Amino acid sequence: MENFALQTEGLGRIYKIHGNRKEKAIRKELVALKDVSLEVKTGELFGLLGPNGAGKTTLIKILTTLLAPTSGRGMVAGYDVAQQPQEVRPRINMVSGGESSGYGLLTVRENLWMFSQFYGVPSKEAYRRIDSYLKEIGLTDRAHTKSSDLSTGLRQKMNIVRGFITDPQVLFLDEPTLGLDVGASRDVRRIIREWLAADAKRTLLLTTHYMAEADELCDRVAIINKGQVLACDTPENLKRRLQKDVLFELATSPLNGLPLSALEKLDGVKKATLRESDGRAEIKFMLKEESALAGVINTLTSANVKIQNLTKHEPTLEDVFVDLVGRSMEDEEHVESD
Ligand SMILES: Nc1ncnc2c1ncn2[C@@H]1O[C@H](COP(=O)(O)OP(=O)(O)O)[C@@H](O)[C@H]1O
Ligand SMILES: [Mg+2]
Structure with a gap:
C-alpha cells in the first residue's frame, strides 16, 4: 500500500444546532462535510480550496483530532484520528490565520x-x-518584541514559526495568508515552500479561499463547496479541463436591467457571471467557441450597454470553480443557505 500522510474515507460531519435553553430539542442539523474521500501523499503540498463555509476548517479540525467525525474515518500518518489521537497529536501541528495566539x-x-x-x-x-526559523522568516530583530506589539503580518509569521518548531510530520495551516498584505503573503508562501522542501518526510495541508494562492503554491488542490469535494487534481490538470472553452472578460457600463440570463441563453455561451459596482459592470463569459462573442456584443449594444474593455484569458482556478458550481466563489459565499 502506498504511504499516505493523510487519508479520509467517506468522512462526514453534522453539526447539531440546538434551540435555546428551554427547548432543548435539536432545531436543525447542518451538514458541514459529506462523504469526503481524499488521499495526500507524503511530501505533498495539498490545498483545500473553497468559499467561506465550505467545510475546510471542519476538515482540519477532524484531522487534527479537535473534532470527531460523524461518519467515515480519517487517518494521519497511518493512525486513525478518532481511535488513536494520542499517536496523531505528537506528529502534527496546526496554525490558523488571523488567530491572536x-x-x-x-x-x-x-x-x-x-x-x-x-x-x-x-x-x-x-x-x-x-x-x-526567526532568521529565515526575517523576524530576528523582533525576537525580543512583545508579541502584542506585532503587526498582523508579523504575528502571523510568528505563528507559522510556532508550526515549524515542533518539526511535525504533517503541518496544517488554516488560511495562512488571511488578512495579510501582498508582501507578507508572498513571504509566508515562500517560507511554507522552503519548509516543505527541506525534508522529504514532511507533508503540508493548507486551506485557502484565494484561488491564485492555491494555484501558485499547491501540488494538488481539492475544490470543496458545501462540504463536498467537487474535484481534486493538480492545478494544471484542473485548468486543462477548460482548455476547450474560450474565456472572455468584458468591462461595460451598467447593464440597464438586461438580465444575465439573456446573455447566458445565447448560442455558444456556456456560462456568464456578473459583478456590478458603481457605474461599471464586469461580465465573465465561458464560451464554447470564440464565434459566440458576436452574439454577446450584439445583445449588449442593442440594450445600450457600452463596452469599455474586452480581454481574453487563460483558464484560472476561479473559472474551474465557476464551471463546477455554476457561480463564482464570491457569489457562492453570499448565497443564503438554509
Ligand atoms: N461549531 C459549529 N456549530 C455549528 N455549525 C458550524 C460550527 N462550525 C462550523 N459550522 C458550520 O459548518 C459549515 C462549515 O464551516 P467551516 O468548516 O468553518 O467552513 P470554512 O472553513 O470552509 O469556512 C458552515 O456552514 C458553518 O457555519
Ligand atoms: Mg475556515
Missing part, C-alpha cells in the same frame, strides 16, 4: 519557547530551531 506580554522568542515546551522539545534544541 500567544501571550501578549511575552516576547516573540519567549512565546515560541513556551510552546515548544508543551511539545517536549528539549530546551537547547528549541532555542536553536526558534533562532534559526
Whole structure:
C-alpha cells in the first residue's frame, strides 16, 4: 500500500444546532462535510480550496483530532484520528490565520519557547530551531518584541514559526495568508515552500479561499463547496479541463436591467457571471467557441450597454470553480443557505 500522510474515507460531519435553553430539542442539523474521500501523499503540498463555509476548517479540525467525525474515518500518518489521537497529536501541528495566539506580554522568542515546551522539545534544541526559523522568516530583530506589539503580518509569521518548531510530520495551516498584505503573503508562501522542501518526510495541508494562492503554491488542490469535494487534481490538470472553452472578460457600463440570463441563453455561451459596482459592470463569459462573442456584443449594444474593455484569458482556478458550481466563489459565499 502506498504511504499516505493523510487519508479520509467517506468522512462526514453534522453539526447539531440546538434551540435555546428551554427547548432543548435539536432545531436543525447542518451538514458541514459529506462523504469526503481524499488521499495526500507524503511530501505533498495539498490545498483545500473553497468559499467561506465550505467545510475546510471542519476538515482540519477532524484531522487534527479537535473534532470527531460523524461518519467515515480519517487517518494521519497511518493512525486513525478518532481511535488513536494520542499517536496523531505528537506528529502534527496546526496554525490558523488571523488567530491572536500567544501571550501578549511575552516576547516573540519567549512565546515560541513556551510552546515548544508543551511539545517536549528539549530546551537547547528549541532555542536553536526558534533562532534559526526567526532568521529565515526575517523576524530576528523582533525576537525580543512583545508579541502584542506585532503587526498582523508579523504575528502571523510568528505563528507559522510556532508550526515549524515542533518539526511535525504533517503541518496544517488554516488560511495562512488571511488578512495579510501582498508582501507578507508572498513571504509566508515562500517560507511554507522552503519548509516543505527541506525534508522529504514532511507533508503540508493548507486551506485557502484565494484561488491564485492555491494555484501558485499547491501540488494538488481539492475544490470543496458545501462540504463536498467537487474535484481534486493538480492545478494544471484542473485548468486543462477548460482548455476547450474560450474565456472572455468584458468591462461595460451598467447593464440597464438586461438580465444575465439573456446573455447566458445565447448560442455558444456556456456560462456568464456578473459583478456590478458603481457605474461599471464586469461580465465573465465561458464560451464554447470564440464565434459566440458576436452574439454577446450584439445583445449588449442593442440594450445600450457600452463596452469599455474586452480581454481574453487563460483558464484560472476561479473559472474551474465557476464551471463546477455554476457561480463564482464570491457569489457562492453570499448565497443564503438554509
Ligand atoms: N461549531 C459549529 N456549530 C455549528 N455549525 C458550524 C460550527 N462550525 C462550523 N459550522 C458550520 O459548518 C459549515 C462549515 O464551516 P467551516 O468548516 O468553518 O467552513 P470554512 O472553513 O470552509 O469556512 C458552515 O456552514 C458553518 O457555519
Ligand atoms: Mg475556515
